[in-house]
Amino acid sequence: MVSHDAHAHAAPQGFIRKWVFSLDHKVIGLQYFFLALAAVLTGMFLSLLMRIHLVWPNASLPFFGEIKPETYLSLLTMHGTIMVFFVLTTAPQGGFGNYFLPIQIGAPDMAFPVLNMLSFWTTFLGFLVLIAAFFVTGGAPLHGWTGYAPLSALPSAGPGEGLGADLWIISIAIFCIGALMGALNFITTTLDMRAKGMTLMRMPLTCWAWFITAILGLLAFGVLLSAGILLLMDRNLGTSFFVPLGTVNGVLTGHKGGSPLLWQHLFWFFGHPEVYIAILPAMGLCSQLLSVFSRKPIFGYKAMVYAILSIGFLGFMVWGHHMFMSGMSPYSAFAFSIMTMGIGVPSAIKTFNWLGTLWRGKIRFSSPMLFAIGFVSLFVVGGISGPFLAQPVLDIYLHETYFVIAHFHLIMGVASIFGIFAATYYWFPKMFGRMMNEPLAKAHFWLTFIGAYAIFMPMHYYGMAAGLRRYSQGTEVAWINALAPVQKFISIAAFVTIASQLIFVINLFWSMKKGEKAADNPWEATTLEWITATPPPHDNFGGVTPVVHNGPYEYSVPGTSKDFVMQTDAAVEAKH
Amino acid sequence: MGLALLVVIWLITLIGSYFIIAKTWWLPVGASAAAAGIDHHFTTTYILMGTVFIAAQLALGWFAWKYRDRGAGSKAAEYSHGNTKLEVVWTILTIILFVGLNLASKSIWASERFDAAKPGAVQVEVTGMQFAWYFRYAGPDGKFGATKPELEDASLGGAGALGLDTVDPASKDDVITGVMVVPVNREVEVILRSHDVIHSFFVPAMRFKQDAVPGLAIHMHFTPIQTGEFELACAELCGLGHYKMHGIVKVVSDEEFSQWLAAREAEKQ
Numbered sequence: 078m079v080s081h082d083a084h085a086h087a088a089p090q091g092f093i094r095k096w097v098f099s100l101d102h103k104v105i106g107l108q109y110f111f112l113a114l115a116a117v118l119t120g121m122f123l124s125l126l127m128r129i130h131l132v133w134p135n136a137s138l139p140f141f142g143e144i145k146p147e148t149y150l151s152l153l154t155m156h157g158t159i160m161v162f163f164v165l166t167t168a169p170q171g172g173f174g175n176y177f178l179p180i181q182i183g184a185p186d187m188a189f190p191v192l193n194m195l196s197f198w199t200t201f202l203g204f205l206v207l208i209a210a211f212f213v214t215g216g217a218p219l220h221g222w223t224g225y226a227p228l229s230a231l232p233s234a235g236p237g238e239g240l241g242a243d244l245w246i247i248s249i250a251i252f253c254i255g256a257l258m259g260a261l262n263f264i265t266t267t268l269d270m271r272a273k274g275m276t277l278m279r280m281p282l283t284c285w286a287w288f289i290t291a292i293l294g295l296l297a298f299g300v301l302l303s304a305g306i307l308l309l310m311d312r313n314l315g316t317s318f319f320v321p322l323g324t325v326n327g328v329l330t331g332h333k334g335g336s337p338l339l340w341q342h343l344f345w346f347f348g349h350p351e352v353y354i355a356i357l358p359a360m361g362l363c364s365q366l367l368s369v370f371s372r373k374p375i376f377g378y379k380a381m382v383y384a385i386l387s388i389g390f391l392g393f394m395v396w397g398h399h400m401f402m403s404g405m406s407p408y409s410a411f412a413f414s415i416m417t418m419g420i421g422v423p424s425a426i427k428t429f430n431w432l433g434t435l436w437r438g439k440i441r442f443s444s445p446m447l448f449a450i451g452f453v454s455l456f457v458v459g460g461i462s463g464p465f466l467a468q469p470v471l472d473i474y475l476h477e478t479y480f481v482i483a484h485f486h487l488i489m490g491v492a493s494i495f496g497i498f499a500a501t502y503y504w505f506p507k508m509f510g511r512m513m514n515e516p517l518a519k520a521h522f523w524l525t526f527i528g529a530y531a532i533f534m535p536m537h538y539y540g541m542a543a544g545l546r547r548y549s550q551g552t553e554v555a556w557i558n559a560l561a562p563v564q565k566f567i568s569i570a571a572f573v574t575i576a577s578q579l580i581f582v583i584n585l586f587w588s589m590k591k592g593e594k595a596a597d598n599p600w601e602a603t604t605l606e607w608i609t610a611t612p613p614p615h616d617n618f619g620g621v622t623p624v625v626h627n628g629p630y631e632y633s634v635p636g637t638s639k640d641f642v643m644q645t646d647a648a649v650e651a652k653h
Numbered sequence: 654m655g656l657a658l659l660v661v662i663w664l665i666t667l668i669g670s671y672f673i674i675a676k677t678w679w680l681p682v683g684a685s686a687a688a689a690g691i692d693h694h695f696t697t698t699y700i701l702m703g704t705v706f707i708a709a710q711l712a713l714g715w716f717a718w719k720y721r722d723r724g725a726g727s728k729a730a731e732y733s734h735g736n737t738k739l740e741v742v743w744t745i746l747t748i749i750l751f752v753g754l755n756l757a758s759k760s761i762w763a764s765e766r767f768d769a770a771k772p773g774a775v776q777v778e779v780t781g782m783q784f785a786w787y788f789r790y791a792g793p794d795g796k797f798g799a800t801k802p803e804l805e806d807a808s809l810g811g812a813g814a815l816g817l818d819t820v821d822p823a824s825k826d827d828v829i830t831g832v833m834v835v836p837v838n839r840e841v842e843v844i845l846r847s848h849d850v851i852h853s854f855f856v857p858a859m860r861f862k863q864d865a866v867p868g869l870a871i872h873m874h875f876t877p878i879q880t881g882e883f884e885l886a887c888a889e890l891c892g893l894g895h896y897k898m899h900g901i902v903k904v905v906s907d908e909e910f911s912q913w914l915a916a917r918e919a920e921k922q
Contacts, residue, residue: 145893146893146894146895146896147892147893150890150892150893150895219890219892219893220890221890225850225851225889225890227849227850227851227867228850228851228890228891228892231849231850234783234849234850234892235783235892235893236893320867321867321868321869322802322867322868323802323847323848323849323867323868324802324805324816324848324849325783325848325849325850326783326807326849327805327806327807327808329802329803330849335868336868337851337866337867337868338866371720371730372722372729372730373730373731373732373733374732374733374734374735375734375735376733376734376735376736377734377735377736377737377740378734378735380735380740402853402862402863402864402888403851403864403866404863404864404866404869404871407762407765407766407767408767410762410766411759411762414755415752415755418751418752418754418755419748419751419752421747421751422744422747422748422751425743425747425751426740426743426744426747428709429740429743430735430740432709432712432713432716433735433736433739435713435716435717435720436716436720436731437720437730437731437733438716438720438730438731439720439721439722439723439727439728439729439730440655440716440717440720440721440722441722442654442655442658442721442722447654447658450658450713450717453713454662454665454710454713457706457709457710457713458669458706461702461703461705461706462702464698464702464751464754464755465695465698465702467755468694468698468754468755468758469758469762469766470691470694470758470761470762470765471691471694471695471698471758473691473765473860473861473862474680474691474695474857474860474862476853476862476888477853477855477862477888477889478888519654523657523661526661527661527665530665530669534665534668534669537673538672538673538677538678539678541673541678541679541680542678542679542680542681543680543681543855543857545855545886545888547890547895548895548896549893549895549896550896551896553896553897553899554884554886554896554899555884556681556857556884557886560678563678632730632732633729633730633731633732634732635729635732640729640730
């Protein structure tokens, strides 16, 4: 154990040290949270433009004019990049993980507060560089968030592939550096800073999720960073890692000997674990919430921990399932597909255990719980479409269709976002000392839940009918043109769902100022963030170091007066 | 609130499943030898995964309503940390389901991708470039002439676009077209190439898709079993004209195919 005193630092007084270059993990967590909020609003706005363009390609929009096919591709590239990196990676881990991991394990701060500050400001810089790509000559890149070479490696391959593409790569490289620093901090903090009695198997599942996510990040972002640097060299220094002999428009590119598939291997070696980086924290949180609001211990705590571990482990062995049609060996494809079906097993275990937690519970339908139940429902749909795509025989047909879009948006996008919403409604009282408005929260849930299904369910059908993704217009290909009514329905559903997110934004800012004052433990939950003041003091526990005696999910213990036993209460573990 | 969840989740499940069962939007009728097997495996997967989907959603909605908090004084939640026996059972069942499903499709994948095209298959070289497809037949000599990147000039179309080296004697009888014509009931060996960026050759009716990667010549095969015109389209983001990079596979009788090819040869003379 590292001495806690070594990390204790006095509460800063000035505005700059307190709110801008803060070393306090709670402030840094909030900074990540608001960065992700700005990013998600940007990303959502881009998707709004895309949905308008898909249905009314010739519409002239105020400020934007007519959206051209290449602009559409820039929008989808930036939408994907912003959402994956600056929302799905930033909010659950950087935001809530930063704020609550140290508190939930009883630590006064992260292990390396300065590194923590640096990792936030690095990430912030990455975001600025990415947004800058919109404003340079040629605009943002059009190569998609996966940036497949040679399209991403050759400035002559299309508009946006000039300076815009360079900025895109630099932004991702900067993001990787920030994420690596963050990962080191999370791992060290979890291993070294736990309070007395907080054994690994007494950690809340949220902490397990953040811990394993950090390990995934440490192993994955390094590879993406390397790949990004190689791509930058191909573009600017005349190397040929990813570009073979070839021409664009009859003009020799000047490259030879590179392998386009090498980029895909490196990218997906990062890209697949990234899916779990996005979803694991949401899984951990929803496990937590299902237990809290069912007033029941989590079903199969150990199985849940082992499931997280095996998802993390197997997550590194399945990247080839993105490449079944790439020209990779069909034997590799089959091996990757077996591993991919294998990773479905721990995911299925988690679903069973979530249902098992609800079973014979006493469910309270507060807004965090609604989002947690919504998460399970969405996770099931996204999980069920996985085994279709994981089988190469079916992927021959489904690859690059909207079926894929439906699958990963539901599981990695919407389910993870439901985790973020649940986390916001659940922890807002602790972070801001006030409750969020519950009727608004419930309205937000119903509109978003039904809206998400209305958007993404039809995308499965569109994909089953071979509707292709990344098509700025469906008018050219007859069978895609025939699917236009489906696109129209999806766009209308998207407009309503996007508009209803305003309810969340209004609720968030209104409640910060005007929300009802929150009690220290409004949800009657057991983990350590609920034993401390609201909001927590600078050192989290006001000079006291908590001592832990119980597991994180002791609800409805027979023979106790309340229906929950705090982790710091006298031990009840002998009773079961 | 529990009842509302039950109703909404069940309704979503019902509506979502309806369009799958009714096949309102579905795969086009299969026109290749492999289509029947692939479609059969689709159905198997739909039945198994659909059952899991419906069961999980029904249970979720049902539990939300059944185990709602019925107010102070009602029965407390059950104090249970799980059931190891149950966990082992559903873990094993899931492994059997997922891995078994995949193994069941192995023979189709093997015949599609492990095995090379049989001798005597009709060879067609398919080349993708921003934003067009070209199809090349080797001609009577059975050999494709050499192509050179430095000779490529898309504005010339045909042989010029492919950078065909006219010095090479094998190139003399090569036929290059913008429409892919193939005979019915004979295996077609496709040799996929690309000049610039990655494209993907996708013919939904043939249940056929394969990326065309610059620097590689990828050999694949399929057997059309129905005559007619089938649309193909690019399925890998290749730039601003990606959405209009499409074409036609025309499947004709063996006889018509020979006549067509001979006529193209004659045109060259």
